Amino acid sequence: MVFNWFRRQFNRSESPAPSPAPEPQPEQQEQAEPEQTEEAVDYLAWAKAAYQNIQQQEQQEVEPSSEVEEKAEELEADVTPEETEPAVVPETVVEPSETEPVVESATESEPEPPSESEPEPVMETEPEPEPVVESEPEPTPAPVSFLERAKAERGARLEELKEKAVEAPEPEEKRRSPAPQELDEDFLWSAEVLAKQGRRPDEVSLEEINWLQQLRQGLGKTRRGLINQLKAVVGQGPLNEDAILEVESLLLQADVGVEATDRIIEQLQAKLREESLPPEQAIAYLKQLLCDILDYPGGKAYDTTFAPEQDVLNIWMLTGVNGVGKTTTIGKLAHLANKSDYQCLIGAADTFRAAAVEQVKVWGERTGTDVIANPGKNTDPAAVVYDAITAAQSRNVDLLLVDTAGRLQNKKNLMDELSKIRRIIDKKAPDAKVESLLVLDATLGQNGLRQAQVFAEVAQLSGVVLTKLDGTAKGGVALAVSQQLGLPIRFIGAGEGIEDLRPFSSYEFVEALISG
Ligand SMILES: Nc1nc2c(ncn2[C@@H]2O[C@H](COP(=O)(O)OP(=O)(O)OP(=O)(O)O)[C@@H](O)[C@H]2O)c(=O)[nH]1
Numbered sequence: 001m002v003f004n005w006f007r008r009q010f011n012r013s014e015s016p017a018p019s020p021a022p023e024p025q026p027e028q029q030e031q032a033e034p035e036q037t038e039e040a041v042d043y044l045a046w047a048k049a050a051y052q053n054i055q056q057q058e059q060q061e062v063e064p065s066s067e068v069e070e071k072a073e074e075l076e077a078d079v080t081p082e083e084t085e086p087a088v089v090p091e092t093v094v095e096p097s098e099t100e101p102v103v104e105s106a107t108e109s110e111p112e113p114p115s116e117s118e119p120e121p122v123m124e125t126e127p128e129p130e131p132v133v134e135s136e137p138e139p140t141p142a143p144v145s146f147l148e149r150a151k152a153e154r155g156a157r158l159e160e161l162k163e164k165a166v167e168a169p170e171p172e173e174k175r176r177s178p179a180p181q182e183l184d185e186d187f188l189w190s191a192e193v194l195a196k197q198g199r200r201p202d203e204v205s206l207e208e209i210n211w212l213q214q215l216r217q218g219l220g221k222t223r224r225g226l227i228n229q230l231k232a233v234v235g236q237g238p239l240n241e242d243a244i245l246e247v248e249s250l251l252l253q254a255d256v257g258v259e260a261t262d263r264i265i266e267q268l269q270a271k272l273r274e275e276s277l278p279p280e281q282a283i284a285y286l287k288q289l290l291c292d293i294l295d296y297p298g299g300k301a302y303d304t305t306f307a308p309e310q311d312v313l314n315i316w317m318l319t320g321v322n323g324v325g326k327t328t329t330i331g332k333l334a335h336l337a338n339k340s341d342y343q344c345l346i347g348a349a350d351t352f353r354a355a356a357v358e359q360v361k362v363w364g365e366r367t368g369t370d371v372i373a374n375p376g377k378n379t380d381p382a383a384v385v386y387d388a389i390t391a392a393q394s395r396n397v398d399l400l401l402v403d404t405a406g407r408l409q410n411k412k413n414l415m416d417e418l419s420k421i422r423r424i425i426d427k428k429a430p431d432a433k434v435e436s437l438l439v440l441d442a443t444l445g446q447n448g449l450r451q452a453q454v455f456a457e458v459a460q461l462s463g464v465v466l467t468k469l470d471g472t473a474k475g476g477v478a479l480a481v482s483q484q485l486g487l488p489i490r491f492i493g494a495g496e497g498i499e500d501l502r503p504f505s506s507y508e509f510v511e512a513l514i515s516g
Pocket residue numbers: 104105106107108109168320321322323324325326327328329356359406467468469470493494495496500
């Protein structure tokens with residue numbers, strides 16, 4: 001049984017697992033409008049049924065027969081170390097030239113915006129000491145020339161990057177694996193959010209519940225810093241001048257941005273003048289306002305389901321400044337696609353940085369996705385894209401994910417490169433469904449939007465992936481993205497783990513922000 005994560009439903013040809021519990025179900029099981037079913041559904045009963053169903057699913061999937069279990073235990077001893085090791089990637093094939101800029105750490109937490117004048121860091125600034133022949137404990141021949149030394153350093157650096165790329169997600173995966181131990185408050189909250197969207201208790205998985213909890217936890221800082229206070233003010237009735245100022249400063253602090261803030265205040269004020277709403281209804285109205293901003297970016301209506309189209313090659317180009325989580329996003333998207341039964345391929349077209357290719361390969365290994373890369377020096381990213389499309393076409397791939405360079409020396413280079421890639425795509429795959437997704441780091445708040453502006457000018461952007469929503473008090477930037485950039489948010493990342501990225505749902509986002 002395959003759950004399509006993009007469409008948030010089981011694939012049509014397959015029927016969902018039979019419901020184990022004859023508990024009451026929501027009256028409206030079809031695409032119900034959020035909130036409409038509120039009174040009709042007994043959420044506790046719904047949550048219990050979902051809980052029971054998940055436990056049964058987990059038992060079926062996780063509990064092996066005693067024979068298999070023994071074998072698994074035997075194997076575990078051998079397999080565990082491998083699992084904790086970073087995925088093995090082929091020998092480094094990319095040999096950047098001496099002139100090619102060397103990468104900063106993949107785990108760099110404070111990426112800088114693209115700068116026209118800023119020089120890229122050069123190899124000589126690498127912090128690692130040069131290998132000294134005398135102290136080398138390994139009997140390997142010591143590198144003698146500058147090039148050999150540089151190669152060795154680069155190899156060590158890449159190994160470090162590979163380790164980092166797989167180390168971080170692990171605790172998340174471990175945390176997620178067990179079935180829920182109790183029907184706790186977190187579970188009840190997630191169940192209610194799903195039930196209110198018309199979902200059936202026999203159709204939800206533990207992963208969905210876990211994701212909602214992750215989102216809710218991730219947005220905790222924004223919620224505590226902003227929304228709780230906002231709720232208190234809005235719940236008091238008509239907004240007087242002081243209340244307006246307070247709401248305004250709360251929204252701006254959460255990086256909601258001036259435009260979206262003005263819009264929220266205007267509409268709230270108008271509504272509260274019109275009728276005096278009890279606090280609960282005022283909050284419901286506020287939620288609706290936020291959903292509207294997110295669902296109609298730039299005033300335009302977008303299809304809220306964002307999934308690879310059937311029977312056509314889908315090409316998703318990922319753009320964004322280094323460090324925002326582009327590579328990680330590609331890995332997570334490949335994982336999501338594979339899980340949802342799409343045939344996926346990755347094109348490593350960030351040839352500007354050698355390590356970027358290696359990082360993508362690590363994610364390819366990790367997710368079982370082939371990566372098309374060019375092993376030559378200073379390769380043309382458009383040529384990589386050409387090869388990737390050829391491979392995708394011959395392999396009947398559904399989704400080709402293309403990694404692109406984030407920081408070229410200047411805007412013109414970036415523009416030239418992205419438009420060349422686009423030309424190749426249009427020529428080589430004229431029927432493909434192309435999406436250009438900008439990856440934005442939520443922790444950068446409004447600064448991230450300034451970067452976005454540059455990309456919006458050079459790439460034909462069609463959507464945004466908002467990463468690092470976990471642990472930031474700037475979750476309000478999602479509203480600024482919709483309002484200021486006029487682009488729909490397609491995916492959100494709330495953690496470093498492979499599972500920590502999901503299609504964006506304005507309803508779930510706003511619930512996690514306000515009612516979480
Ligand atoms: N907390 C958190 N960290 C994230 C998220 N997405 C990515 N990261 C981390 O952000 C760091 C940078 O991610 P990358 O995927 O390497 O970013 P990039 O944009 O490809 O940058 P370069 O590797 O420099 O090209 C890594 O440490 C990731 O684990 C997220 O949603 N939450």
